[in-house]
Amino acid sequence: MIEDTQKLQLLPGKRILVLGPSGCGKSSLLKHIAGFESGIPVKAPEAGSAALLMQNPFYQIIMQDVQDELMFPQKNAAVPAQEAEENIAAVTEILGIAQLAEREIASLSFGEVQLVMIAATFLTPADVYLLDEPSSHLDPPLISAFHRLAQYFAEKNKCICISSQIADEYRYCDEIWLMEQGSVREVLSREAFQHERRKRGILSEADLIRGRLRELGRQQ
């Protein structure tokens, strides 16, 4: 269960990173906040209306074409057509996927599907956006693009809560929730996490790459 629930708050304009090893309960926490899962012993903070992107983006595809998939959540929420088109244009431009709009989803690569489903999630009108490892199939430039989109919605007073295995993403977030064995053990600010992470042995991708490059450089 989550200890010290007082500290877990999904506030407007905040970006939260849920970090922890495989199987520690990140997905369960997000599903629980979204109201999808009950009967699990976590006490989630109150969320307003929430949109959830699950870890495997293929589970949530509904339409055949990218454009229809991006239109669907907005049609469902009765967003006027003109406004819906403008929303799609804004979101796809930030993610750099405008050129995918005419494609069939079946023709996309895994990473491209993940980008389309990130866009579809943010196009669902909500107060809180929950994304479960949204960057797992993205490379670093696309991870930055994803966080530019998250920032765009944070500036519109939305709360964005993402999970990740990649510690590097902390630099885009305001709060880091450290999970272990089914509970959030600690809530750190970005600055506190940056200061603490090496002491706690939390390695970033950049640490791994630089360390290995030094070894390879010596071998040469």
Added chain:
Amino acid sequence: MKILSFHYRIAEGKILQNAAEINLKNRRCIGILGPVGSGKSMLIKLLADKALRDAAAYSEYPFCAYLSQDLTRLFTGNTPQSILELYADKRYTVGKHFDRSLFNDYARRMRIESLIGEKRRLASYSEGERQRLGICLAAAVKAPVCILDEATTALDTQSRFNLFGIMEEIRTRARIFMISHRLADCLYVCDYLIHMENLNIREHYPIQEIVEKKNILSYYLPQSEDEDV
């Protein structure tokens, strides 16, 4: 083994190609890098998928152990027990090459041993648990070529290093092709890299040369704010 020069039409206007022959003699673990949508998975599907054999992209076409990027189809409706029975079925090619005791060893090393006996459907496992199971299944298939397509997307650092250890072992008996958008994966286990861009093989080189590839390093290693902490 060689990757031959080839043109392969995927769809209207989409052609996967390689201009020159690539000799993989003495290369045991080949990493495939490139942006999202650059054709990485398609390149190794030419090796793994019998239906794509006519592309004639490789000099030999041996039987492969293949871990697909999308595990949804593999696991739908299955329990760990039912999928293990399927893998061990000697009527199929995979069954003839599947080594159950090797699987048990890998399952222990990937820390999913306790999940194997459970009766739950795989749909209720976490992505990371399913990915680790998929790795152990593919790794325990003894084939001349082993393909791992984005095998680390749901793994934490500890599990990744456990996988690297298993790969060190596989490479002594099989040639590995690995796709990962996490450069660290390739740096730790590969001895050769193939770089894809816009459905083309752009570059290929021994791993040690990556330290000089500034464009690739800056792609994967954006300037970070705590670099010198």
